[in-house]
Amino acid sequence: MKGKVFFFRDFEAHEEFLFKKDIAQSLDVHIRDIAVVGSGKLGFSIKPDKHDKRLYEYKSFDYDFLIDSNNKKSDLDIAIISELLFDKLLLELYRQSNSYMTDTFSWGNRKSFAYYILKGWFRQDFMPLNFxxxxxxxxxxxxxxxxxxxxxxxxxYKSWYYFESYHRNNVYNIQLNNIANG
Structure with a gap:
């Protein structure tokens, strides 16, 4: 992804390369396979409102924390685009779960896991707790x-196709929302 990363431009100048390099080395992927996404990339959030998916607040990075320091700071969302890593992790999870037949991990969100896997996206928050x-x-x-x-x-992400499709769909939904609520 081209363009400056908001977080590293405005908060942690000159650290982007080291941050990406550390992640890339820990996963044995190329640094070009690492992308900062979301509000950390843009400086504002493009997530729809939790209560009304038709509304987009475009909150600035750290907005909730800045209005109340008891709130969490904005997180950093990192996308890794690697077919080899995606397949390796899926195979490891398959092995650890006895071909998905046993519930050895006490995980309750298999539907969300399957939904994202079919979208070419391996999300840590839907993995078994000890994975x-x-x-x-x-x-x-x-x-x-x-x-x-x-x-x-x-x-x-399994590939750039899945990564780009996911973000293209989000932009399309935002456009439709802006037209409808404009």
Whole structure:
């Protein structure tokens, strides 16, 4: 993804390369396969309102924290685009779960897991609780969460096609919403 990353331009200048390099090395992917997305990339959120999906508030980065310091700071969402990593993780999860036949992980959100896998997206928040992408990545994520005092979320896309399709659909929905509510 081209363009400056808001978070690294306005908050942590000159750290973007090191941040991406650490994540890339921990996952054994190329640094070009790492993209900061969401409000950390743009400087504002393009998520629809939780209560009314037709509304977009376009909240600025850290908006909730700035109006009340008891709120969490905005998180950093990181997309990894790697077919090899996606397939490797899916195979490992398949093995650990006895071909998805046992509920050894005590995870309750299989429907969401399946929904995102079919969209070519491996989301950590829908994985079994004890499933680890990699111990090295966990250490890198924890390092930067402590340093930046905010959550760092990693999503892994099977290919650029799935990544671009997901974001293209979001932009299309925002356009429709703006026309309808404009």
């Amino acid at each position: 680890v992408i990699s111990p090295a990545t966990d250490l890198v994520v924890k390092k930067y969460e402590l340093k930046y005092k905010r959550d760092v979320n990693i999503g892994i």
